[in-house]
Amino acid sequence: MNERDGGGVTDDALIRTTLAGDDGAFGELVERYKGRAFAVAVGIVGDGDDALDVVQDSFIKAYYKLKEFRFGSNFYTWFYRLLVNQAIDRWRKSARSAEVPFDESWLSGDASPPGSFTYPRTPEDLARDRELGDALQRAVGALPEYHRAVIVLREVDGMAYDEIAKVLGCSVGTVMSRLHYARVKLKESLKSHREG
Amino acid sequence: MDCGTALGKIIAKADGLLPRQEEAELAEHLAGCPSCAADDAATVATGPVLRALAGIRAKEKAPALDAMWTRVRAGIEESRGTRRRASWIARWAWIPAAIALAASALLFYPARTNRSPFHPTSFDVAFEDVESDASTVALVDKGEDLPRVIWIIEDAKS
Numbered sequence: 001m002n003e004r005d006g007g008g009v010t011d012d013a014l015i016r017t018t019l020a021g022d023d024g025a026f027g028e029l030v031e032r033y034k035g036r037a038f039a040v041a042v043g044i045v046g047d048g049d050d051a052l053d054v055v056q057d058s059f060i061k062a063y064y065k066l067k068e069f070r071f072g073s074n075f076y077t078w079f080y081r082l083l084v085n086q087a088i089d090r091w092r093k094s095a096r097s098a099e100v101p102f103d104e105s106w107l108s109g110d111a112s113p114p115g116s117f118t119y120p121r122t123p124e125d126l127a128r129d130r131e132l133g134d135a136l137q138r139a140v141g142a143l144p145e146y147h148r149a150v151i152v153l154r155e156v157d158g159m160a161y162d163e164i165a166k167v168l169g170c171s172v173g174t175v176m177s178r179l180h181y182a183r184v185k186l187k188e189s190l191k192s193h194r195e196g
Numbered sequence: 197m198d199c200g201t202a203l204g205k206i207i208a209k210a211d212g213l214l215p216r217q218e219e220a221e222l223a224e225h226l227a228g229c230p231s232c233a234a235d236d237a238a239t240v241a242t243g244p245v246l247r248a249l250a251g252i253r254a255k256e257k258a259p260a261l262d263a264m265w266t267r268v269r270a271g272i273e274e275s276r277g278t279r280r281r282a283s284w285i286a287r288w289a290w291i292p293a294a295i296a297l298a299a300s301a302l303l304f305y306p307a308r309t310n311r312s313p314f315h316p317t318s319f320d321v322a323f324e325d326v327e328s329d330a331s332t333v334a335l336v337d338k339g340e341d342l343p344r345v346i347w348i349i350e351d352a353k354s
Binding site: 023026027030031034035038039042043048049051052055056057059060063064119122123125126132133136137140151152155156176179180183184186187188190191 | 207210211234235237238239241242243244245246247248249250251252253254255256257260261264265267268269271272275
């Protein structure tokens with residue numbers, strides 16, 4: 001995924017220019033990936049301000065580690081490894097990580113008929129259903145950190161299994177089992193909200 | 197198809213791992229099972245709701261996100277300054293170390309013979325004759341390890 005902007009500049013070219021001393025080229029990379037990076041970071045840490053710090057720190061780290069980047073490989077995957085580790089570290093340090101116990105009551109209760117219930121699919125729709133947003137945020141926060149990273153990379157960023165495996169430094173099988181676990185937990189929280 | 201099997205297939209479908217034939221069987225089950233249909237709807241909704249949640253947070257932080265490069269550049273400059281200071285310290289740290297070493301040498305290894313050499317008191321020491329043509333006398337540390345020569349006097353001169 002060596003992306004190009006409208007001017008056709010590849011990530012590799014921007015990295016080479018940065019290494020040659022032009023910091024503006026690194027600014028292009030920041031502009032290119034900051035939105036996606038924020039979405040992943042906020043999915044893992046939960047809080048918007050923490051996510052901004054994680055994105056900023058990850059880009060700074062990437063800048064100083066740029067010499068270690070192997071040309072021909074994917075900048076995005078390489079950068080995401082830094083980002084996810086940074087986000088997980090942030091989560092561990094945050095007091096919030098200890099304050100979100102998983103509420104087992106979400107997993108109980110019989111299902112009610114589907115009726116006409118539809119889940120929100122856009123930020124605007126979800127903003128109208130704050131409770132659902134909060135319930136999902138709590139459910140995501142209750143997942144073990146690497147399970148959370150997997151579901152966020154897959155569902156928010158749309159990464160392929162092998163890319164997620166590279167980012168997290170594990171096997172595709174591990175990615176799939178973590179994803180399965182995370183899906184079951186989040187599904188239960190959404191279903192519980194619907195029934196409640 | 198029972199509900200347990202259906203649940204496994206619902207998750208597999210979300211992962212894109214369910215063959216088309218099995219997907220048709222699952223759809224048939226879902227049509228007649230409200231509980232599994234609710235599971236399916238919640239599973240399918242997970243991705244969009246997570247993306248919507250990230251979208252809300254991004255909207256809240258849009259101004260800060262717009263200024264991300266400014267923040268990153270400031271952070272780079274700041275850590276560049278820190279690194280420069282650390283590198284300056286590393287480059288010149290040998291000077292005080294060398295001065296300390298020279299001072300130690302002057303204190304403990306006097307050049308003139310009329311000054312008595314430093315005698316360490318914290319060691320268990322003893323004088324021993326060492327067999328050699330020059331009749332060298334050695335001061336030896338008698339610690340737990342093997343004896344170690346820490347001072348040598350040749351021909352009764354330090």
